[in-house]
Amino acid sequence: MIHTLLCDLLGIKHPIIQGGMAWVSGPSLVVAVSEAGALGILGAGNAPPSLVQAQLREIKARTQRPFGVNIPVFSPYARDVVSLCISEKVPVVTTGAGSPAALIPPLKEAGIRVIPVVASAALAKRLENAGADAIIAEGNESGGHIGDVNTFPLVPQIVNTVRIPVIAAGGIADGRGFAAALALGAVGIQMGTRFIATRECPVHDNYKQLIVKAGDRATITTGHSLGHPVRALRNPMTRAFQEMEKIGLSEDQLLEFGTGKLRLAVEGNVTEGSFMAGQSCGLVHDIPSAAELITRIVAEAEAVLRTLPQFATNDD
């Protein structure tokens, strides 16, 4: 077991958060992760509130444990999903893709724990001041929408900047990464890519197999010209997008080409889908159940934590 103050803050057994992934982290994964003692997060994406409501009710029918919802700030339904989280008494909300400062007060008033995902020390500080309960410091190695600072330097800089607890995200897929995150000053980890390759994740098996087979350099980033870089596996779709950016297609043309491609990936379309994934994909070699995965990673991290003091000697 590994116990940190994040366990007490959220009422969970293991200080592990499953990253909220639009169209990917549906109720079956959320329930499996939360039942295993970590925190499952429903990815609301830009899904209509009626769908999110049905998913929330399914989750609540299947687990009594704490869980969360991830709300991307850019979603046209962001405020509706905030209202839904309040009416459905969701315990935790994480946010991403922008500053959620305006969304924090209503959530806090309803007693919901708010944990923004951020990519810079400056935004972490602003959101601490806006009332966030904790911060997920997400490095550039993550899958999906990313910032420009990498996990290793980002986490300690955010730990230096805020007083609220910091969770490390980006590039973590095993117990070594979990232990390293604690060494950097984090009180827990968030993993996305690693949880895609679990039995309960409701994506097509092709998506899981692509992650299992991927190596360290399997991902590329696109969308720099749009100001919203995205990391995904290298495939015909992402290479085509990269080429379209290089030759200077307009923002409208790029957005039109990119829209809906994550859903194609979720459905298993290996040539046209955008298989969002982080650089930790090269550390993923199997498709266990979420519970097996969590047990294994905690055991690995515990072994690392107990072994590390051997390097500290008393010689001078």
Add this chain to the structure above:
Amino acid sequence: MIHTLLCDLLGIKHPIIQGGMAWVSGPSLVVAVSEAGALGILGAGNAPPSLVQAQLREIKARTQRPFGVNIPVFSPYARDVVSLCISEKVPVVTTGAGSPAALIPPLKEAGIRVIPVVASAALAKRLENAGADAIIAEGNESGGHIGDVNTFPLVPQIVNTVRIPVIAAGGIADGRGFAAALALGAVGIQMGTRFIATRECPVHDNYKQLIVKAGDRATITTGHSLGHPVRALRNPMTRAFQEMEKIGLSEDQLLEFGTGKLRLAVEGNVTEGSFMAGQSCGLVHDIPSAAELITRIVAEAEAVLRTLPQFATNDD
């Protein structure tokens, strides 16, 4: 004290390597780092062999401790500097910016420890097969010439791939990063940016002050269109280079504009210089002596290593 097998491999007290930085890590820094019990590395860059020879003789006159030379594979003088390292009995050679496979056999025959700096698991494996004694796994957050995989996912993937010892580099500037590197499976760390801001580093004070003042998002990368991305501090020079890449200047025009800009930085030219630095710059807040820095980082890391087991509880 922190003792790992890297100490035994290189005959050093602390498993810390000062990254070899062209025009930056000159004899005064190398001597200070090696005298403090870590491994100082002369950055040969593309300097002519006569200059490197004079620097080597100065280093050997001032310290009996192990030290090294970094040879960038692309240097027109790479083979000459290899010969020089052999004739001058340099204990350790690190290499960068490409595959040094062809340079390894003569160095090994002369009894020199060879430690390539690599940015992917595939190259690490090839160089282990070519006879490398250890591997420096350098993440994308480093300063200067960089690869595309970040430290957090890169280090454990290279540890999984090779049997020789792995040193972590990129984004490390304090004892938390040192401890985290050990958690990821590394046996030591290499730091570049942190050592620029030391008293003995022979660069203009402007360079050191820019690093001290920099925040987490202070760096940008340029040179993607040339296939050789470089990370440096955001300033008028790097912004201009970025703009020239965006409008599609030719490779020759870009190379002409970029050449010599690191030397201008070393001389303190804040508008025209290319101040190469990694994302760890936001963790650097002072300009200590190299010895003070090493003592402090070891003490911090030791404290982290001794504290971490508290998170592992015996509850089930």
